[in-house]
Amino acid sequence: FLIPAMTDKSIYIKTSVKTTQVAVRNVIGIIEGNNPEQVIVLGAHYDHMGMNNGYIWNGADDNGSGTVGVMTLAKAIMETGKKPEKTIIIALWTAEEEGLLGSRYYVQNLTYPLKNLRLNVNFDMISRYISDNEPKKITMTYTSSYPGFKDMTTANLKKYGIDLLIDYQPSADP
Helix, strand or coil, X not given: CCCCCCXXXXXXXXXXXXXXCCXXXXXXXXXXXXXXEEEEEEEEECCCCEEECCEEECCHHHHHHHHHHHHHHHHHHHHCCCCCCEEEEEEEECCCCCCCHHHHHHHHCCCCCHHHEEEEEECCCCCCCCECCECCEEEEEEECCCCHHHHXXXXXXXXXXXXXXXXXXXXXXX
16 A cells, blocks of 8 residues: 655644653762772663553563672672772662663763773673573673673683573674
8 A cells, every 4th residue: 555645735743742850869889999090880770661551661680680790799899808909880870771871970970080990891681591491591792892801701601610601792882
């Protein structure tokens, strides 16, 4: 079914947008390292989509697993009783699902020079596996300009006897 082209016609559309300002917060912690001039950020987001037309968008896998993973790493670092070599920022972002608002705000308002940032690791959906038939198969996305992530992960899997089948997915978009 083809609609014939219309000529000499005008269409006028009027729209309106209702906005509401909502106060949200990032949760930031700092583990001071021996070298405060070198910073690593371990981040995850804690928001999720809520409800839509009666459907609950469960966030436990999406946001819950990442934030719990970051907090577990922070606890493990602190329990060593040793100061890490680099300063570690523990960052739990808000409003990622609304367009990376929390992490964007953080980057635009850094409390240290950007040149000090050595690494940013974002944890998202870390409890997700590919299928019930392949529970050991997971996906790891990393910045392709730094293949060291894949090499480090492969070496640690072997060193610690971790039995995972990883689908490595390098991304040109960090």
